[in-house]
Amino acid sequence: xxxxxxxxxxxxxxxxxxxxxxxxxxxxxxxxxxxxxxxxxxxxxxxxxxxxx
Numbered sequence: 001x002x003x004x005x006x007x008x009x010x011x012x013x014x015x016x017x018x019x020x021x022x023x024x025x026x027x028x029x030x031x032x033x034x035x036x037x038x039x040x041x042x043x044x045x046x047x048x049x050x051x052x053x
Contacts, residue, residue: 001052006044013040 017036022029 002045002048005048005052006041009044009047010037010040013037013043 014033014037018029018033020029021032
């Protein structure tokens with residue numbers, strides 16, 4: 001379940017970062033998407049730890 005939470009949050013935050021950053025250019029979208037994916041790993045891990053275990 002932990003990996004599923006991390007996967008879902010990483011995908012959602014990465015997509016959101018790409019959507020926001022791609023408006024300013026390809027590399028900006030890539031960088032913000034990467035930062036969003038890292039944030040998604042943390043958020044997914046915290047959701048699992050705090051609410052599901």
